[in-house]
Amino acid sequence: MTAPALAEAKPAARVTDLTRAYGDRVVIDRLDLTIQRGEFVALLGESGCGKTTLLRALAGLDPIDGGRIEAPRRPAVVFQEHRLLPWDSLWRNVSLGLPERGARERAAAALEEVGLGGRLDDWPRNLSGGQAQRVALARALVQEPELLLLDEPFAALDALTRIRMHVLVKALVARHRPGVLLVTHDVEEAIALADRILVMRAGVIAAEHRPPAPGQPAADRATLLAELGVENDLSAA
């Protein structure tokens, strides 16, 4: 892998030779991956290809069967479901895990960033799906993580809300500059957001794409779909 000229001393995460198996079934097979600080990596793959398993291993939520993971002790995670505590107000949700002192102020700033500044004392059940996911994003970023793990966080949102979320996430990541691993099966999403796109298949990284020049997309839709095994792409026909 070619490191950027101004390589930051330590990557946000480094995975070496990672193996994970459920019984006889090998889900991740001797996988290597490095995510730099400030780099946005999208991991594409079909259901069951091991991409979520990789993310959960990086988050420290699942054990591994072999290899090494070097990651921050507490990476931030945004799940597909918002996982807001229904009994806590929005600011209490966002500040979950922060030290008590100054928690409300920090939560307020984070909610402001995701466009929900006036709703500190509101309840999660009064939120739409997109708003709830924005709060989940605020909760992740308020921790100032070195590594942000996104596990299909926009999959349950409608198309328009999803696009709005893409814009928001891109802006937030540009400002906070964590290393990001986005697990998704949405090709458009990967193209829109990522600096680098990985395609995962059968427990290994089958393809890797970087933008040919800065500002350009890392890969085109047809290539990615072909790599994902989608033969009959309507828009390509």
Added chain:
Amino acid sequence: MSNADHTATFPLPAVARPVAKTAAAPAAALRRAGLGPRQLLLLSWAAPVLLVVVCEVLAQVGYVAPHVLPAPSKVVRTAYKLATSGTLLADLGTSLVRAAVGFLVGGSIAFALGILVGFSRLAEALVDRSVQMVRAIPFLALLPLVIVWFGVGEGQKIFLVALGVAFPIYINTTLGIRQVDPKLIELGRVQGLSTRQMISRIILPGALPSILTGVRYSLATAWLALVVAETIGAQAGIGFLAMDAREFLRTDVVVLTIVIYALIGVVADSLARLLERRLLAWHPNFGGAAR
């Protein structure tokens, strides 16, 4: 036939009319019956009120003997007399203290055990089976044994109430803790919560609806236990009042005590509901309208 076909081909009214009808159907049906929600509420009270009036009339004309069922007005007068003479309030106080002490003793032991068993598989292995076995006994069946242990003093009454209260609270506490969404617990881990924070921020709030259900159930059993306990060898309390009155065929007093038990049950239940509405304001099933 041809006439019907003809009207159906008039496009605008034929479409517009049925749509308007379906939208307004339930409201229209109500209006046709002449009943709004207020009238229905009044009507729901009419039946019990009528029942009381019938009782009163039957008693007044002498159709029902006073020692079988006293006239409701007589019960009210007895209530006033006993209340002003002071014995009723003293007895009521005695009963309430018994219930409260029994509830606190039984409830806190059960809550502590429930938390322990909810969190620890070891505690579950040690405690849960025994509790479930004891639970299979209708707790009132223990009464003779309890009398042997405690005599017929306050101990017996408080023990019986505590026993009745303990099971619903224990079961619902362990159940509530076990049913907390594992995804939220996982989130707690991701956010780096300590064990203490995990309990106070995620597990207890998540278990609270179930725990409060246990509290409501236990209030009902507390009263049941108290009625039975007080009926045997009491020197004071509502139950004593009833048994004492029975000796003298004072059915008006007996009926009064029954009514008082019922009223206290209703009050206890509304208190529990109030608690639920307060503590579970976030919960769609309890909190009512959003803030």
